[in-house]
Amino acid sequence: MRGPSCDHIDYRAFGPLVDISEESLILLATDFRKRCFNKSTSESKYICRKNGSFNLVHIVQLDDFKLVIRIPVTGWGSGKTEKAAHAMESQVDTLRLIAQGTTIPVPEIYDFDTTDDNVIGTPYMCMSFMPGNPVSDVWFKEPEDFIIQNNFMKRKYINTTREQFRLKILKSLAQFMSQLSRFTFDKIGSISNRSSTPAASDPCYHWRETLDGTMKIVTSGPFDSASAYLEYHDVHDIHEHELVNAQAKILKHMLAASPINDIRGSFVLRPPDFNLQNVMVDEEGNVTGLIDWDFAQTVPHCIGYAAYPAWIRRDWDPATYGWPTLRDSEDSPERLERYRAFYNEEMGKALNWKGDWRFTKKSHITTSIWHAFHDEISSLELCRMLVQEVIDVEDNEDALDILYDIGAEEFEGWDHLRDHLKEIARIKP
Known part of the structure; x- marks a missing residue:
């Protein structure tokens, strides 16, 4: 079966990653849940895919448990390098450092694989689903417009002006960022936990587009x-x-x-x-x-x-x-x-x-x-x-x-x- 809807996606960059099937993604999720949480799944559902510039983000529902499978654009062909693997490891180390040392709400990394030796045949990160709506969806909306599209937010947001809502966002954000x-x-440099103490010992990672439209990761520093x-x-x-x-x-x-x-x-x-x-x-x-x-x-x-x-x-x-x-x-x-x-x-x-x-x-x-x-x-x-x-x-x-x-x-x-x-x-x- 062909993968999820392919609207607004750079086919040259993502190549065969576009065709990863819903079935294989659900299989990966259920296997992960059994392996990491020792829980079987009675009902599973593929919800959607969000197409980013550098990642494909799949959302899967397992019973009452929702999770995200994130696949990088470098997960195939010449983009699948040791640098790409280290970049993923650094991202995992960074998120775990923040989660352990602060109350900042960042995705929890349940599982990840920097190789293609898995059921979907490509590197991935499996992480927690973050609730809420992106600020990009709400910053310029008036409360009544937002309520129509998001009924679950109606109870509290209906009595809030757009300006009050914006200021609350900025206040909450400042409190978290200060941590x-x-x-x-x-x-x-980039964070690495390869030693006993987290340090910025990895190089800085950067995207670079190649002549054929695919992406690779290059480094500089630290x-x-x-x-x-x-x-x-x-x-x-x-x-x-x-x-x-x-x-x-x-x-x-x-x-x-x-x-x-x-x-x-x-x-x-x-x-x-x-x-x-x-x-x-x-x-x-x-x-x-x-x-x-x-x-x-x-x-x-x-x-x-x-x-x-x-x-x-x-x-x-x-x-x-x-x-x-x-x-x-x-x-x-x-x-x-x-x-x-x-x-x-x-x-x-x-x-x-x-x-x-x-x-x-x-x-x-x-x-x-x-x-x-x-x-x-x-x-x-x-x-x-x-x-x-x-x-x-x-x-x-x-x-x-x-x-x-x-x-x-x-x-x-x-x-x-x-x-x-x-x-x-x-x-x-």
């Missing part, structure tokens, strides 16, 4: 410092073009003023994709799950667990921010600033106004600087936005002209711009 302050590491990490990942080829030179010059000075290169020699965790589709909430706005921990790694304190979630710093990602055109799916800069102030306050309370809380207030800026070193489009748009903000230029073309002049060492207002950029990035004691 990651319990872990520090001496390198930028790194002893943020500067070493950024030097390795920097996308700016100096002297290639005036615009590239300008971006490198701007980011260099902002980096020097920011706390990214903090020399304390320790690093912290954060969710690898800290965005609204990976945060699950209940009918009151309480966070019920943080999902999708592929390639979780340690990072500098200023962009770690205490930093803002991605959806309340959208205005600092000008390459993708759609306001005011997309008013139904974007918040205004003024509203985002309000949410950041609220989240900063809640993180301060959760951390007793100590430690990494001092980084929260400007974490939308430091995170944008960090991402700009990795992505050419994000880099250009961030630098253009900064020029417009500091010099008060309204037209995008005028801002680009200024960037050309900066790259060619011909911009007379550089000293003024540089000093303001440093002030924007600097964290005051």
Whole structure:
């Protein structure tokens, strides 16, 4: 039998993984339940498949027990490598570390296999089902619209305004994220439990698309410092073009003023994709799950667990921010600033106004600087936005002209711009 519905899936990337049958997935689930919990199953049901960019997520019901079977895009062909196996092991180690050391609701890993020696013929992770709805489904809905689609949430959500619901989400999230302050590491890398003490001793893992459309996993590091990490990942080829030179010059000075290169020699965790589709909430706005921990790694304190979630710093990602055109799916800069102030306050309370809380207030800026070193489009748009903000230029073309002049060492207002950029990035004691 052919696998579940194949809508919206990249066939070139997932190949034969698309055709894994419902029967084999149910067989894997029932066998796991018998083997790990010593429980037989009287009724089994395949519920659905969710197609992600890098994983196929199958949900199976066994009696009253619901579980998730997650299959990575690298589970076939040339993608099935030792690096892919280690990346899966690191994800398991990370989730188990968080589960053991905090009350953060992350998926429980029941079983996993990095080989294809199993009933579905591919690596997989079997994990607990996380209840609730992703924030991406509820953030922009009014209560009455959401009730129509989710009757089970009607009782409590009907008397809640959208703003109250949003603030409850942010408060609950800050309280959970603050618990990651319990872990520090001496390198930028991925978590491994191969030794007696969990450490960031594995390299950083990254997806890479091959020429034939399939995916593979590549590695870098681990790194002893943020500067070493950024030097390795920097996308700016100096002297290639005036615009590239300008971006490198701007980011260099902002980096020097920011706390990214903090020399304390320790690093912290954060969710690898800290965005609204990976945060699950209940009918009151309480966070019920943080999902999708592929390639979780340690990072500098200023962009770690205490930093803002991605959806309340959208205005600092000008390459993708759609306001005011997309008013139904974007918040205004003024509203985002309000949410950041609220989240900063809640993180301060959760951390007793100590430690990494001092980084929260400007974490939308430091995170944008960090991402700009990795992505050419994000880099250009961030630098253009900064020029417009500091010099008060309204037209995008005028801002680009200024960037050309900066790259060619011909911009007379550089000293003024540089000093303001440093002030924007600097964290005051």
